[in-house]
Amino acid sequence: MTLYLSERCNSRCRTCDYWRHGRRDLSLAAVTRLLPSLHRLGTETVLLSGGEPLLNREWADIASLLAGEGLDTWLLTSGLSLAKHARRAGGLFRAITVSLDGADPETYAAIRGVDAFGPVCKGIRAAADTGARVTVRVTLQRANFRQMAALVDLARELGARQVSFLAVDVANPHAFARRDDFEADLALRPEELGQLEAVICALERERGEAFDSGFIAESPAKLRRILRYFCAVCGLDRYPPVRCNAPEFSAVVGAEGRVSPCFFIAGPGDAWACDGLDRALNRADMAALRSDIRAGGRPECATCVCSMWRERA
Ligand code: SF4
Numbered sequence: 001m002t003l004y005l006s007e008r009c010n011s012r013c014r015t016c017d018y019w020r021h022g023r024r025d026l027s028l029a030a031v032t033r034l035l036p037s038l039h040r041l042g043t044e045t046v047l048l049s050g051g052e053p054l055l056n057r058e059w060a061d062i063a064s065l066l067a068g069e070g071l072d073t074w075l076l077t078s079g080l081s082l083a084k085h086a087r088r089a090g091g092l093f094r095a096i097t098v099s100l101d102g103a104d105p106e107t108y109a110a111i112r113g114v115d116a117f118g119p120v121c122k123g124i125r126a127a128a129d130t131g132a133r134v135t136v137r138v139t140l141q142r143a144n145f146r147q148m149a150a151l152v153d154l155a156r157e158l159g160a161r162q163v164s165f166l167a168v169d170v171a172n173p174h175a176f177a178r179r180d181d182f183e184a185d186l187a188l189r190p191e192e193l194g195q196l197e198a199v200i201c202a203l204e205r206e207r208g209e210a211f212d213s214g215f216i217a218e219s220p221a222k223l224r225r226i227l228r229y230f231c232a233v234c235g236l237d238r239y240p241p242v243r244c245n246a247p248e249f250s251a252v253v254g255a256e257g258r259v260s261p262c263f264f265i266a267g268p269g270d271a272w273a274c275d276g277l278d279r280a281l282n283r284a285d286m287a288a289l290r291s292d293i294r295a296g297g298r299p300e301c302a303t304c305v306c307s308m309w310r311e312r313a
């Protein structure tokens with residue numbers, strides 16, 4: 001289960017509108033009310049995300065409550081205030097994933113909109129020093145794809161256990177709470193596609209061990225899906241085929257309490273977690289939405305950068 005602890009954010013990513021319009025936080029009281037349905041649903045892992053979850057004043061109490069219930073807790077953070085909270089976060093989360101989109105201060109600031117490369121690196125190191133499993137997430141785009149090797153090295157230097165790469169989402173105009181006209185100049189241009197292929201080949205040649213050990217989460221073949229995605233954005237190929245059953249084993253609760261089948265597809269407007277998460281997920285219209293997704297009827301899936309497939313246990 002993903003819970004958005006806050007719609008607010010201390011980053012200013014060009015890809016995102018949360019930081020412009022976000023106001024709400026999910027309260028400790030609301031999460032407490034979710035507990036019976038989390039248990040009824042057999043929830044194993046709760047990902048605390050947002051917005052920036054560490055901006056929620058009650059984040060530690062919420063994490064502590066969930067961990068005390070035997071739930072596996074996972075934090076997804078911009079990392080801006082992680083250095084300050086590292087000790088507490090390290091003790092409360094089984095895993096901490098930090099977004100790090102540049103290997104130097106200039107690239108980081110150009111993408112994230114804040115001059116915070118140093119503090120984020122410090123936060124990653126501080127959290128890793130507590131013994132927590134810290135991983136780094138890189139959103140690949142025009143401004144940083146040439147830094148893939150440097151980002152792998154930096155993640156290692158900072159004590160992260162893994163680095164993963166994801167293509168910047170430019171195909172879904174409504175992801176990341178986007179309201180205004182979305183400026184899509186973040187994707188690679190046609191003349192840069194060959195350079196990305198060369199970067200991936202060099203990574204395979206020069207950082208083979210990082211693939212073999214799983215330090216780079218994706219296989220070279222999976223990284224080439226990112227290349228194919230950008231080829232499709234340029235109109236030079238079809239989007240890579242998507243296989244995803246995320247809504248069959250997970251769901252998202254927004255800071256306002258609305259339940260959705262995944263990050264990119266909104267649930268019915270009146271599906272509220274406060275009415276019972278299991279009830280919201282088992283409503284006929286939510287089941288119909290999942291069935292539509294399963295049948296390949298949703299356009300968001302065709303261009304999704306974050307599909308997930310899990311075999312049934
Ligand atoms: S993409 Fe994430 S970190 Fe960046 S502004 Fe949006 S919510 Fe914050």
Ligand code: SF4
Nearest residue numbers: 244262264301304307
């Ligand atoms: S492919 Fe993407 S948009 Fe479709 S259900 Fe999966 S996560 Fe959601």
